[in-house]
């Protein structure tokens with residue numbers, strides 16, 4: 001009875017395709033379409049990403065948590081129309097960017113290993129974490 005197994009496979013593949021499709025469709029589509037309500041909710045909080053590029057988008061740091069090697073230049077790029085900053089929660093003397101205007105980028109270089117929480121000075125609810133290794 002291989003047919004049944006094959007059918008199951010086909011359904012699984014179809015499901016995977018639809019998931020990929022919906023992931024791709026969201027950034028392209030812009031506005032919310034009448035999409036299915038069976039989505040698996042907002043993005044999961046995975047482990048911190050190893051990247052030195054953080055986008056600021058829809059009043060969120062994306063990815064919210066990043067890990068960089070000590071001495072790496074870390075860059076925030078503002079994809080919103082509102083200005084933002086990335087400022088250490090422990091104070092500007094730990095680190096802060098200048099105001100990052102729409103379409104602009106600002107960078108800091110963190111030398112000391114540790115975990116740094118940061119936020120936006122204009123929108124304190126915008127928060128992120130940098131882990132320096």
Ligand SMILES: [Cu+2]
Pocket residue numbers: 059083084085120121122123126
């Ligand atoms: Cu902001």
